[in-house]
Amino acid sequence: MSLLRSDALTVCQDHGQFELVTGDMDDDLVGLIDAANHADGIAQGTVVLVVLSPHQNNFELGLTVEQWSSPPPDDLDAWEEGFEASLTVGDLGLVYHSPPDTYVQLDVPPGAYRARIVGRGFVNNGWPGSTTPGDVWRIQVWPCAERITPRRIARWPAP
Numbered sequence: 001m002s003l004l005r006s007d008a009l010t011v012c013q014d015h016g017q018f019e020l021v022t023g024d025m026d027d028d029l030v031g032l033i034d035a036a037n038h039a040d041g042i043a044q045g046t047v048v049l050v051v052l053s054p055h056q057n058n059f060e061l062g063l064t065v066e067q068w069s070s071p072p073p074d075d076l077d078a079w080e081e082g083f084e085a086s087l088t089v090g091d092l093g094l095v096y097h098s099p100p101d102t103y104v105q106l107d108v109p110p111g112a113y114r115a116r117i118v119g120r121g122f123v124n125n126g127w128p129g130s131t132t133p134g135d136v137w138r139i140q141v142w143p144c145a146e147r148i149t150p151r152r153i154a155r156w157p158a159p
Contacts, residue, residue: 082154
């Protein structure tokens with residue numbers, strides 16, 4: 001197992017969610033957000049994966065994107081929120097999206113991946129008291145043809 005690439009970004013997260021988009025965005029985003037709200041904080045369509053955040057917003061969200069050759073070491077104990085899903089990245093690549101209009105191209109080549117999405121540094125459920133509360137997220141991907149149903153693997157115990 002080896003880390004092939006790691007990119008540290010600063011992105012905007014708003015409306016308590018972000019999406020990972022793997023192709024032409026033709027999924028019902030509102031329906032997926034509703035499904036994530038009723039299905040443990042994560043929902044997946046054909047090309048969109050919705051992830052809910054405890055924070056309503058963070059306009060300077062630290063996001064690390066890692067590409068691995070095989071499953072990375074398990075450090076879930078160091079994170080408060082966690083999800084796993086499958087991603088099939090198409091020719092358009094992988095895009096981070098957060099409403100209303102944040103789109104950031106992530107450097108992940110086309111292919112079939114397993115993804116582990118984790119976050120930490122939360123201070124409140126909903127309004128965090130600031131537009132820059134300091135939470136950070138990490139997305140790890142590694143090649144994997146086996147598809148899984150998106151699932152939560154860690155939950156932050158809100159105060």
